[in-house]
Amino acid sequence: MPRTLTAALLAAALACGLTAPATADSAEPAVTTASGSSGAPTTGGSHGTAPVVTRAALNPALVAGRGADVPFLEQEAENAATNGTVIGPDRSAYTLPAEASGRKAVRLTPGQYVEFTLPSRANAVTVRYSIPDAPGGGGITAPLDVTVNGRGRTTMTLTSEYAWLYNQYPFSNDPGADLLHPDWWITECSCVPNATTPPPVISKPFRPSHFYDEQRLLLGRTYRAGDRVRLTVPAASKAAWTVVDLLDSELVGPPKVEAGAANVLAFGADPTGRRDSAGAIDKAIAYAKRKRLKVYLPPGTYQVNRHIIVDDVTITGAGNWYTIIKGREVALPSPAPDGSVHTGVGFYGRTAAEGGSRNVHLSDFAIEGDVRERIDTDQVNGVGGAMSDSTIERLHIRHTKVGMWFDGPMTNVRITGNVIVDQIADAINFHTGVTDSFVSHNFIRNTGDDALAMWSEKSANSGNTFDHNTVQTPVLANGIAVYGGADNTISNNLIADPIREGSALQVGSRFGAVPFTGRLDITGNTTVRSGTYELNWNIGLGAIWFYALEKDISADIRVTGNDFLDNTYNAIMLVSEWSVKDLYSITNVRFKDIRVDGTGTSVVSARVKGSATFENVDARNVGAVGVNNCGSFGFPSTGSEFSLTDGGGNDGGWLAPWLLPNTITCDDRPPVVPPPAPSPW
Structure with a gap:
């Protein structure tokens, strides 16, 4: 749906100091290698490495019973044999690793390869990749050779014609374009450009994104587990680099x-x-x-x-x-x-x-x-x-x-x-008055906006269920978003790697949506590497965030049995916008039987007035403090305008007694402590 910024938000926003790197045919967005330094080659597994099968770049045991049942097996390139360079991890927007599954990929130059060992019988593969844009935009094509066990070469023709967007919403295909909205707040210059004298110089291309595409290939015969699929960039390729993110292998009937x-x-x-x-x-x-x-x-x-x-x-x-x-x-x-x-x-x-x-x-x-x-x-x-x-x-x-x-x-x-x-935008959107409908076992990757959305703009979506879907790498906005409506359910989904200005899950009063009424159940979902950096607020979001922008959120909302893994910033966030911070509240939200494994900052961040209840919320590897409670920034002597109720059984020390009910612990920008990789509970 349309993305616009309120005038008050623009006026209150703070700079975050990002710069946009060059992205011509001979250059690429800034990357980091696995060692965290720039440019030093780091290789993946050696020849003959046993196949590593993942789901959303995780051990499948960590997400059992969550997400879509799919006919293919995922293998991340960084776990395969290669003479290329592993890039990442990096969660900074506008970088190639950030948009990769698991925030890592393999960069190949002409003559280099990445080789996957098949974990099961297969006759088809899907390759997720990125190649450079043309210097003036519009994309290029480049070859990628595919062999199995060193034989039977097939050449795929990769393209960047459907990738590479630039600039501000609704984006441009032109890397040299001037700002589309010079009257918007720009964090890079801490200013509204058309209000400055002289106007600031904005690096071009500005905010490159949407780098990846994917292609499918039928191999012509069935290969066995243990056979080796090698992807090689031909020495004569005109693409200065080819980034391979992953390979999905499948036995197609x-x-x-x-x-x-x-x-x-x-x-x-x-x-x-x-x-x-x-x-x-x-x-x-x-x-x-x-x-x-x-x-x-x-x-x-x-x-x-x-x-x-x-x-x-x-x-x-x-x-x-x-x-x-x-x-x-x-x-x-x-x-x-x-x-x-x-x-x-x-x-x-x-x-x-x-x-x-x-x-x-x-x-x-x-x-x-x-x-x-x-x-x-x-x-x-x-x-x-x-x-x-x-x-x-x-x-x-x-x-x-x-x-x-x-x-x-x-x-x-x-x-x-x-x-x-x-x-370019959403995967599936229920817009206005969709009722008693069911979205299940769908696999979604690389959307340009909310992957799955219920948007009750004019009348309520009600009685709908999004269940057992897998969402990976939405470039902008959220994995699953619910904007108003009644009696809907979000259950048993797997959501990974949102890139910017969104979260894995959002409950939002925004975009002209009708109020939330009845009950909203968010049950049994797993999120991983979620909670992006909000450029305009200069803060990190939560893996799940509640956003009261246009109305109170006061329906019966139950967040039950979810796992929030490897959260970039907060696991749970409840927030309003500065201009309406004294108008709208979030109440009646109940969190129960939650596992939080790793936060860069907090388990709960509250930037709104209201209340929530927490029961059996277990947390470990918390980066800063269990609760960041700013309320609505009035800082009264009686405590924060947001209250937390301890329902019992909250383990891990994150909800200490002194925090209850409404101790002010407001620090929106603590140092981020990258959490360790998720592990069995």
Whole structure:
């Protein structure tokens, strides 16, 4: 959703002293090696190293029962054999390690390699990587050779055409662009640039981000556990460097066949992708609805450069590795009524104003868009519109603006088993009046905004559940965000590595959302390496943060059974904004059966008036102090305006008796103590 700054926030913000490094074809964002120094080669495992399988760069035992069930196994490049350089760890925004899974990756120059040992049988791999932008923006392409056991070379063509954003929201593809908003507060100069004389010189490119992309490759045969997949940058590559973050390996089954369905080939669809197939798919849909059949998309790549409107229809492919719906972004001759200036590939229900669509079932194909810039009014999402009583399963969506954006009112949509990667904005957003819907076992990586969001802008989203999803490396904002609404549940998710201006979990009264009412359950989730640095406030956020910007947050909110691991700053944060600090409060939040393993600063940070209860909250490896209690900064003699209630069983000494109920312990910027790696409790 749109990201703007309030005038009062800008006036109250403090500088954080960041500088933006150069990012031309021969340069890259600042990196640190594993030793913490700059530039010294540090290699990963040696030849023949046993495979290290992780989930969100963690030992899988630490996240058992959390996150999505996925068909692939993750291996981080820093654990593989390489003659390249391990970069990181680093959690500073605008750096390559910070956007890598686990905050580490491997940098290769031409001629260098990284080699993964397969942990299980596989016939397909996914490579997450970064290569430089073109000096003037727009991206480049570069080769990457793939061999298995030293044989059968295949060359992947990597691209940075969908990566590399710069500048302020809503960002630019031009590394040389001037400030998009010279009237905004800039932490780098501690100023509002257009209010200074002379204007400050801002380093260009300014705030580079969104460095990574990923590609999938079918290997042509099945390989055994122990076989070695080597990724080599050819000596003649024009890319000065290639960063490999990870490799996912998978055993993909044969293509699915739907006998008796309306096959789009019979209606003129072109599986080679040379001709536009949108009209043929429309004809197949119309025929299938008349005959009460499914629509089948057999293996192939189908060119579609506009929305396919779906209502009361089932569309299924041969599997998302085999059936690909791919399209260009197309400029409209004049803006559409909704403000769109482009269209592109997507499957859309009818709008809610038209009554929405019902009984739509989409499964087993990929959607590949062509979105390279963020224009919030554009409807260039993989799936959109309103769809009630519908299911969306096993899709693979990349390079669209938002994977799935739903404008309600609508009800009863089930979204399960999808992979959504490399988005300019969100992965899935329930926007306005989405009810009784379920989002489960989806894998999401590299979004440009909230990965999963319930945004009750005009009417409440209610009765929805986000359960057992995995979210990794959202470049901006939060892993999972709930903005207003009633009786929703966030459960059993795994959220890792948010990069900037967000957290793993956010409960926010902002963006014009209706109030929170009823009950909100946040249960059984695991977060890791979360809690980013808020540039404009000059403070670190929590892995979970409550933000009362526009209204009180006073619903029945229960945070139960969550694990907050390796928190960059705070584990739990409750905050208002300076301009409304005396207006809004956060109350009635209950934390129970929580484990906090490692904080850079505090277990709880309160910068708002209100109260919360803590029961069986166990913490260890706390960096500064258990509680940072600033309240609403009135500092009355009676104590902080925020009170903590001890429900009992809080272990680790973080909630000492002298802190209760409202001792002022306000230090927003204590020295950060990097916590040790998480370990079994």
